[in-house]
Amino acid sequence: MLVEEREWSENQERTRSNILSRFSFPFIAKPVDDGCSAAVKKIKNEKELIAFAGMIFRRADAHEKNAAAVLQLKANEEFPRKKSFMIETLIEKGTAKHFLEITGGLLTGMNDNGEISYEIFPASEALSEGDVLSLEEKFLAGEGQNITPARYSKSKKDAEQISQQVEKEFLKAAKVLNIEGYARIDAFVKIDENNRTEIIFIEVNSLPGMTPATCIFHQCALHGYKPYDFIDAILDYGKSRSKHQSAVGSWQ
Numbered sequence: 001m002l003v004e005e006r007e008w009s010e011n012q013e014r015t016r017s018n019i020l021s022r023f024s025f026p027f028i029a030k031p032v033d034d035g036c037s038a039a040v041k042k043i044k045n046e047k048e049l050i051a052f053a054g055m056i057f058r059r060a061d062a063h064e065k066n067a068a069a070v071l072q073l074k075a076n077e078e079f080p081r082k083k084s085f086m087i088e089t090l091i092e093k094g095t096a097k098h099f100l101e102i103t104g105g106l107l108t109g110m111n112d113n114g115e116i117s118y119e120i121f122p123a124s125e126a127l128s129e130g131d132v133l134s135l136e137e138k139f140l141a142g143e144g145q146n147i148t149p150a151r152y153s154k155s156k157k158d159a160e161q162i163s164q165q166v167e168k169e170f171l172k173a174a175k176v177l178n179i180e181g182y183a184r185i186d187a188f189v190k191i192d193e194n195n196r197t198e199i200i201f202i203e204v205n206s207l208p209g210m211t212p213a214t215c216i217f218h219q220c221a222l223h224g225y226k227p228y229d230f231i232d233a234i235l236d237y238g239k240s241r242s243k244h245q246s247a248v249g250s251w252q
Contacts, residue, residue: 001087002032005057012053016046019087028088031056031080038078041071042090056085091200096190101126102150103186104170105208105216107233108179110240118174120167121219125150126186146215149222152191162189162197169199177204180241182234184208184216 001022008015029052030040043049051070058064058081093099104123108116127145152162170185186202208216220230
């Protein structure tokens with residue numbers, strides 16, 4: 001659900017009523033067009049909803065003190081100002097035996113015929129100290145906790161089967177979205193008592209960061225890539241695509 005600044009300012013009570021007719025607490029509120037967990041918050045009550053709107057619709061860059069206190073924001077925590085924000089259902093464990101958040105990298109290649117191939121890396125399990133992974137946990141060395149490969153099951157056989165299923169679904173998504181170069185896909189995974197697996201996509205990062213704290217280098221290492229080899233493979237794909245496009249252009 002999209003919440004616009006105009007409708008919030010014109011009739012806050014009606015807007016809150018519309019929200020609560022569609023969602024029950026807790027739910028997720030976040031900017032429509034930002035990434036890296038900036039201003040992504042688990043909203044547990046109306047007071048926090050009002051505070052979130054107050055922060056995101058504020059007029060100045062500085063934090064709105066009362067709203068920031070309600071949301072327990074850090075002094076310099078990234079919280080962009082926007083004209084709208086999004087509300088989503090909170091994905092929780094529910095009745096699942098195992099529930100985890102994962103992030104999996106991929107790399108594309110191209111043959112002489114211009115056909116794209118996809119290499120899906122084993123996903124990492126992303127751990128967070130709070131309700132949502134923070135910007136620091138994602139990018140600062142020593143802050144984030146990522147386990148590669150993800151711990152789908154204590155049984156090695158079951159873990160491999162689930163990993164294959166996840167990679168198969170990631171491959172489908174990559175093809176549908178026509179991803180090229182390299183990318184990282186984030187998702188939740190629910191596993192029941194019979195190892196039936198539900199994969200809930202969060203987002204696709206088309207140009208994910210490559211810092212010491214990010215896990216894509218750990219994932220590609222499991223496929224035999226050293227960091228510079230991985231970067232070379234990305235560049236090689238770009239060269240192959242450019243060469244193929246030039247060749248197609250010369251035929252026309």
